[in-house]
Amino acid sequence: MPAAITEEQHARDRRTLLDAAEDLFYRRGVQAVGMDELRAAAGLPLKRIYRLYPTKEALIVAMLERRDRRWRGSLAAHLDAVADPRERVLALFDWLGAWFAEPGFRGCAWVNAHGELGPSAPAIAEAARSHKRAFHAQVVDLVGAVDASAAEAVYLLAEGAIVVAGVHGDPAAAERARAGARALLAASGGADAPPAG
Amino acid sequence: MPAAITEEQHARDRRTLLDAAEDLFYRRGVQAVGMDELRAAAGLPLKRIYRLYPTKEALIVAMLERRDRRWRGSLAAHLDAVADPRERVLALFDWLGAWFAEPGFRGCAWVNAHGELGPSAPAIAEAARSHKRAFHAQVVDLVGAVDASAAEAVYLLAEGAIVVAGVHGDPAAAERARAGARALLAASGGADAPPAG
DNA sequence: TCAGTTTGAGAACGTACGTTCTCTATCTCT
DNA sequence: AGAGATAGAGAACGTACGTTCTCAAACTGA
Numbered sequence: 353m354p355a356a357i358t359e360e361q362h363a364r365d366r367r368t369l370l371d372a373a374e375d376l377f378y379r380r381g382v383q384a385v386g387m388d389e390l391r392a393a394a395g396l397p398l399k400r401i402y403r404l405y406p407t408k409e410a411l412i413v414a415m416l417e418r419r420d421r422r423w424r425g426s427l428a429a430h431l432d433a434v435a436d437p438r439e440r441v442l443a444l445f446d447w448l449g450a451w452f453a454e455p456g457f458r459g460c461a462w463v464n465a466h467g468e469l470g471p472s473a474p475a476i477a478e479a480a481r482s483h484k485r486a487f488h489a490q491v492v493d494l495v496g497a498v499d500a501s502a503a504e505a506v507y508l509l510a511e512g513a514i515v516v517a518g519v520h521g522d523p524a525a526a527e528r529a530r531a532g533a534r535a536l537l538a539a540s541g542g543a544d545a546p547p548a549g
Numbered sequence: 550m551p552a553a554i555t556e557e558q559h560a561r562d563r564r565t566l567l568d569a570a571e572d573l574f575y576r577r578g579v580q581a582v583g584m585d586e587l588r589a590a591a592g593l594p595l596k597r598i599y600r601l602y603p604t605k606e607a608l609i610v611a612m613l614e615r616r617d618r619r620w621r622g623s624l625a626a627h628l629d630a631v632a633d634p635r636e637r638v639l640a641l642f643d644w645l646g647a648w649f650a651e652p653g654f655r656g657c658a659w660v661n662a663h664g665e666l667g668p669s670a671p672a673i674a675e676a677a678r679s680h681k682r683a684f685h686a687q688v689v690d691l692v693g694a695v696d697a698s699a700a701e702a703v704y705l706l707a708e709g710a711i712v713v714a715g716v717h718g719d720p721a722a723a724e725r726a727r728a729g730a731r732a733l734l735a736a737s738g739g740a741d742a743p744p745a746g
Numbered sequence: 747t748c749a750g751t752t753t754g755a756g757a758a759c760g761t762a763c764g765t766t767c768t769c770t771a772t773c774t775c776t
Numbered sequence: 777a778g779a780g781a782t783a784g785a786g787a788a789c790g791t792a793c794g795t796t797c798t799c800a801a802a803c804t805g806a
Binding site for chain 1: 576577578580581655656657659660661662663664665666667668669677678681698699701702704705706707708709710711712713715716717722725726728729732733735736
Binding site for chain 1: 753
């Protein structure tokens with residue numbers, strides 16, 4: 353067996369490849385980036401890429417799934433650091449604001465991919481739904497500790513902020529959503545916070 | 550001058566073409582539909598299409614602009630029919646719910662196009678921003694008659710509902726957003742409505 | 747050292763894109 | 777009726793796509 357590719361090499365390649373894929377596909381859209389450009393960016397032979405993922409679509413799904421784990425993990429870590437339940441809900445929007453302010457932020461990768469390909473790429477559409485389900489559950493859990501009746505609205509505020517920030521490149525959408533969430537929690541929850549501002 | 554194409558013919562062609570473009574591009578995405586498929590769907594010679602719009606991108610922009618006029622006009626008409634300001638705000642979400650329930654609903658056409666093409670199609674990105682600005686102004690105006698401080702949150706609820714309904718194909722997102730808006734208005738406005746439900 | 751295997755680089759394949767061009771047929775005006 | 781211009785249909789053009797294939801080079805085990 354010559355030049356056998358080790359398991360660690362595979363893992364390293366996957367990382368390199370998904371890093372390049374995430375950057376390129378998020379920045380320019382999925383169909384606008386060809387496999388050859390991806391190969392050049394990843395510095396990997398096309399053959400290895402196709403051994404790791406049999407099709408471009410499979411690669412995109414893997415990229416979205418890894419991004420989902422990272423994205424929600426980062427959010428969870430941020431929220432876990434906040435003790436007070438009400439503050440923890442508001443911290444969601446601080447985290448979103450920091451995301452929006454990242455250079456190259458261009459909205460929700462899953463919404464973008466879903467909107468671009470739609471029903472003609474069912475696996476990608478399912479990855480988008482799965483991500484949204486998981487994020488929804490995260491928010492419901494988060495808000496449930498304060499006022500379960502506000503959970504759906506807070507979730508929709510977060511989704512709305514992501515779209516608006518994405519289209520306008522305006523990180524301040526997070527603050528507006530945060531103010532909305534604050535008002536919602538003040539409305540039906542215990543009133544230990546001012547009603548607005 | 551033989552077979553001269555009249556101005557009315559031009560207008561008719563534009564309508565036919567943009568109808569086909571709106572259907573195909575919204576359903577399958579912008580890059581997934583070729584000019585030849587569009588030609589076949591519109592039943593127009595390619596030459597005429599390129600006389601009406603010099604490039605595919607210009608055609609897409611024209612399609613988005615016409616859709617924007619129609620979309621916001623329809624919303625305005627629906628809202629104008631509601632006398633009570635508070636009910637008028639809630640009527641926004643009824644209108645959204647009806648839109649979500651339309652067969653083939655697949656989210657916001659502008660967000661989809663923006664997410665697909667991004668900064669590599671500046672004219673389309675600008676059409677998306679322009680639509681969002683106009684919709685935002687419409688909502689601010691609408692909510693301002695009841696409680697201006699709730700306007701931004703109501704707007705974000707609407708945007709959130711559109712995304713969620715688009716990804717999950719779930720028209721009920723409109724009702725959840727409506728409940729959120731109701732709570733927001735009850736919170737800071739005059740309290741002539743129950744606080745939730 | 748020598749089979750034998752697998753690698754990497756990129757050519758090749760078949761298809762499809764957006765746009766332009768060709769060419770014939772049709773129409774208008776005199 | 778005849779001249780002239782323009783229309784329509786679709787072939788042509790250059791490019792780029794996702795995926796597969798070729799083939800010389802490099803490595804392994806004996």
